[in-house]
Amino acid sequence: MEGGDHLAHERKKAQFDVEAMKIVWAGSRHAFEVSDRISKLVASDPAFRKDNRPMLSRKELFKNTLRKAAYAWKRIIELRLSEEEASKLRFYVDEPAFTDLHWGMFLPAIKGQGTEEQQQKWLPLAYKMQIIGCYAQTELGHGSNSSKWWPGGLGKISTHAVVYARLITDGQDHGVHGFIVQLRSLDDHSPLPGITVGDIGMKFGNGAYNTMDNGVLRFDHVRIPRDQMLMKVSQVSREGKYSQSNVPRQLVYGTMVFVRQTIVADASCALSRAVCIATRYSAVRRQFGSQNGGPETQVIDYKTQQSRLFPLLASAYAFRFVGEWLKWLYTDVTQRLQANDFSTLPEAHACTAGLKSLTTAATADGIEECRKLCGGHGYLCSSGLPELFAVYVPACTYEGDNTVLLLQVARFLVKTLSQLGSGKQPVGTTAYMGQVEHLMQCHCNVQKAEDWLKPAVILEAFEARSARMSVACAKNLSKFTNPEEGFAELSGDLVEAAIAHCQLIIVSKFIEKLQQDIPGKGVKQQLGVLCNIYALFLLHKHQGDFLSTGCITPKQAYLANEQLRALYSQARPNAIALVDAFNYTDHYLGSILGCYDGNVYPKLYEAAWKDPLNDSVVPDGYREYIWPMLKQQLRTARL
Numbered sequence: 170m171e172g173g174d175h176l177a178h179e180r181k182k183a184q185f186d187v188e189a190m191k192i193v194w195a196g197s198r199h200a201f202e203v204s205d206r207i208s209k210l211v212a213s214d215p216a217f218r219k220d221n222r223p224m225l226s227r228k229e230l231f232k233n234t235l236r237k238a239a240y241a242w243k244r245i246i247e248l249r250l251s252e253e254e255a256s257k258l259r260f261y262v263d264e265p266a267f268t269d270l271h272w273g274m275f276l277p278a279i280k281g282q283g284t285e286e287q288q289q290k291w292l293p294l295a296y297k298m299q300i301i302g303c304y305a306q307t308e309l310g311h312g313s314n315s316s317k318w319w320p321g322g323l324g325k326i327s328t329h330a331v332v333y334a335r336l337i338t339d340g341q342d343h344g345v346h347g348f349i350v351q352l353r354s355l356d357d358h359s360p361l362p363g364i365t366v367g368d369i370g371m372k373f374g375n376g377a378y379n380t381m382d383n384g385v386l387r388f389d390h391v392r393i394p395r396d397q398m399l400m401k402v403s404q405v406s407r408e409g410k411y412s413q414s415n416v417p418r419q420l421v422y423g424t425m426v427f428v429r430q431t432i433v434a435d436a437s438c439a440l441s442r443a444v445c446i447a448t449r450y451s452a453v454r455r456q457f458g459s460q461n462g463g464p465e466t467q468v469i470d471y472k473t474q475q476s477r478l479f480p481l482l483a484s485a486y487a488f489r490f491v492g493e494w495l496k497w498l499y500t501d502v503t504q505r506l507q508a509n510d511f512s513t514l515p516e517a518h519a520c521t522a523g524l525k526s527l528t529t530a531a532t533a534d535g536i537e538e539c540r541k542l543c544g545g546h547g548y549l550c551s552s553g554l555p556e557l558f559a560v561y562v563p564a565c566t567y568e569g570d571n572t573v574l575l576l577q578v579a580r581f582l583v584k585t586l587s588q589l590g591s592g593k594q595p596v597g598t599t600a601y602m603g604q605v606e607h608l609m610q611c612h613c614n615v616q617k618a619e620d621w622l623k624p625a626v627i628l629e630a631f632e633a634r635s636a637r638m639s640v641a642c643a644k645n646l647s648k649f650t651n652p653e654e655g656f657a658e659l660s661g662d663l664v665e666a667a668i669a670h671c672q673l674i675i676v677s678k679f680i681e682k683l684q685q686d687i688p689g690k691g692v693k694q695q696l697g698v699l700c701n702i703y704a705l706f707l708l709h710k711h712q713g714d715f716l717s718t719g720c721i722t723p724k725q726a727y728l729a730n731e732q733l734r735a736l737y738s739q740a741r742p743n744a745i746a747l748v749d750a751f752n753y754t755d756h757y758l759g760s761i762l763g764c765y766d767g768n769v770y771p772k773l774y775e776a777a778w779k780d781p782l783n784d785s786v787v788p789d790g791y792r793e794y795i796w797p798m799l800k801q802q803l804r805t806a807r808l
């Protein structure tokens with residue numbers, strides 16, 4: 170079959186209103202319209218071509234990124250795009266660049282930690298891109314105080330940085346503070362006196378994150394004007410006297426709470442993109458299994474393919490909704506901070522850290538699984554999956570290594586439990602800990618597979634598992650005379666307890682989403698199927714936890730798996746429509762395997778001939794290396 174829509178028969182099977190689902194996925198009709206318009210604008214502009222990235226050398230690649238960033242900025246100005254539209258445009262350009270750190274961390278750091286006066290001075294310059302900034306926290310060796318190492322945008326482009334460094338006044342160390350530092354001349358871009366700055370070198374994958382100039386920075390007797398210390402949290406007077414505002418010191422790390430929240434939303438984008446590719450290709454690809462001379466089986470009909478693919482599809486939706494909720498939580502905590510209410514900051518920190526960890530780990534693994542789900546073709550760059558993986562996988566490390574972040578969540582959980590004794594009632598995502606006595610001894614009353622479809626049953630099982638794992642950690646910790654020693658010794662168990670807590674958050678936010686009014690024929694029902702797949706898949710994967718804590722019986726674990734298989738069958742006819750609801754253009758997907766019309770094989774065949782190796786029939790190097798070898802073999806054969 171040439172041309173046409175090769176997935177049309179799949180699209181006809183959908184049992185829900187895809188257009189309505191697009192609105193749910195985008196978050197609102199307005200968000201959908203902006204995304205739709207801007208993604209098409211980018212896709213139709215040849216200046217944003219990206220299929221040649223894996224073939225370019227680092228220098229060509231980097232220059233190309235600078236060209237795109239400058240062109241994007243020109244279009245933003247010409248079209249008078251709003252901040253929301255401009256950020257969507259950068260998103261759909263789909264190429265990591267210094268601008269990510271400028272808009273995503275430099276500006277938020279000044280907004281969050283600068284005084285009103287500092288904001289008035291620096292923000293207009295940054296908004297007009299008259300200065301370009303990055304965020305310099307990480308060092309080459311921990312606490313080495315020697316070289317900053319890794320900041321994106323630092324290596325070659327940033328003119329300024331927010332640098333995190335120890336503040337010492339009168340010989341007293343006040344800990345880490347943020348400073349705005351000019352790095353390069355605004356006239357000729359040369360580093361200012363005392364500053365050594367450069368790129369740290371090639372990173373994983375061709376193309377991929379190598380469009381970013383992650384950098385190294387050293388200072389030698391560099392003077393930072395006093396008013397360039399970010400002074401919302403603490404101040405140094407003209408006389409050198411240090412003082413602190415009446416706000417928690419942790420606000421110095423506020424930018425990380427903001428960025429981690431955006432990383433959770435981004436996880437749903439990256440995972441949904443990989444899932445869209447793997448789902449469409451799984452419907453196109455046929456292998457064996459034909460009966461009575463009929464067409465061969467679409468690989469998406471194999472139960473093994475479904476049990477690997479559909480939990481990822483469900484996870485993409487789950488991360489979308491938890492990301493939406495996290496955005497709300499962040500807005501809420503920001504408003505409270507402005508009113509000097511700091512009570513929800515520890516929870517916001519724990520939620521953003523934990524969910525960043527969980528969603529990025531699952532997304533990185535999920536992209537790789539999608540590559541395998543596409544068989545051999547998934548390994549071709551033209552599948553879009555190798556580059557997506559290479560770009561995405563550092564999310565497990567940046568903004569805090571995922572294990573380190575889970576340990577922070579564990580500390581928060583242990584603290585929450587320890588405060589129960591003093592009568593402090595936990596709220597928000599830890600409210601369930603208030604029922605710890607019930608959760609320690611409750612029994613799951615699932616008797617048949619369908620009982621696992623009841624939200625209350627699922628929630629109680631996840632709450633009981635999380636509470637029991639945290640309580641077990643707390644009990645074991647209390648056996649140590651030195652709490653820090655205990656924390657280090659039990660860190661493996663603590664990480665698992667933190668994972669259980671974060672999975673509970675994601676499951677409960679999906680269930681809460683379903684309690685909202687969701688318009689559109691069949692939309693809520695499909696989301697219900699996905700929610701149950703997500704929860705029961707986790708339950709199946711972590712059944713060791715649920716069984717060992719006595720939350721469920723082996724029979725109930727068996728029934729959960731039975732229900733899961735039934736849910737896969739329900740999801741199957743809707744699979745293509747569920748990925749169409751992401752509304753991704755072929756440009757954004759960047760994948761022959763995932764193209765909307767499913768016309769995969771002719772496109773793969775055509776693309777192969779565009780590879781530079783196929784520019785000539787006989788390759789460069791043949792005369793030099795192959796021909797003499799062949800001749801040598803001939804002579805040996807004659808002998």
Ligand SMILES: CC/C=C\C/C=C\C/C=C\C/C=C/C(=O)SCCNC(=O)CCNC(=O)[C@H](O)C(C)(C)COP(=O)(O)OP(=O)(O)OC[C@H]1O[C@@H](n2cnc3c(N)ncnc32)[C@H](O)[C@@H]1OP(=O)(O)O
Pocket residue numbers: 269270272273274304306307321419420422423425426428431514515518566567568569570573577580
């Ligand atoms: C729109 C966005 C677009 C683009 C950007 C997105 C992606 C671009 C790609 C990459 C950018 C990458 C940037 C970076 O990686 S920046 C560097 C980030 N580094 C880290 O995340 C390091 C991880 N470590 C930590 O976070 C540590 O907590 C920290 C180094 C901040 C402090 O360590 P320390 O040992 O001094 O203290 P802790 O014991 O950890 O904490 C003490 C206390 O403070 C609480 N805490 C910690 N962090 C926060 C926070 N962010 N907010 C609020 N509270 C925080 C912690 O819970 C402890 O509380 P308590 O137990 O009550 O004392």
Ligand SMILES: Cc1cc2nc3c(=O)[nH]c(=O)nc-3n(C[C@H](O)[C@H](O)[C@H](O)COP(=O)(O)OP(=O)(O)OC[C@H]3O[C@@H](n4cnc5c(N)ncnc54)[C@H](O)[C@@H]3O)c2cc1C
Pocket residue numbers: 270304305306307318319320321378383563566567568569570571572573576
């Ligand atoms: C692509 C990319 C972009 C980045 N961009 C920026 C940026 O713009 N600005 C910036 O400042 N930084 C940036 N970073 C740096 C990033 O924030 C750090 O790499 C990250 O915080 C992890 O720190 P680390 O590299 O020192 O890892 P380490 O801390 O050295 O981790 C190594 C191993 O040790 C384990 N470990 C470390 N501490 C503990 C502990 N306490 N308990 C148990 N295990 C532990 C970790 O789990 C990990 O397995 C970027 C990094 C990458 C990869």
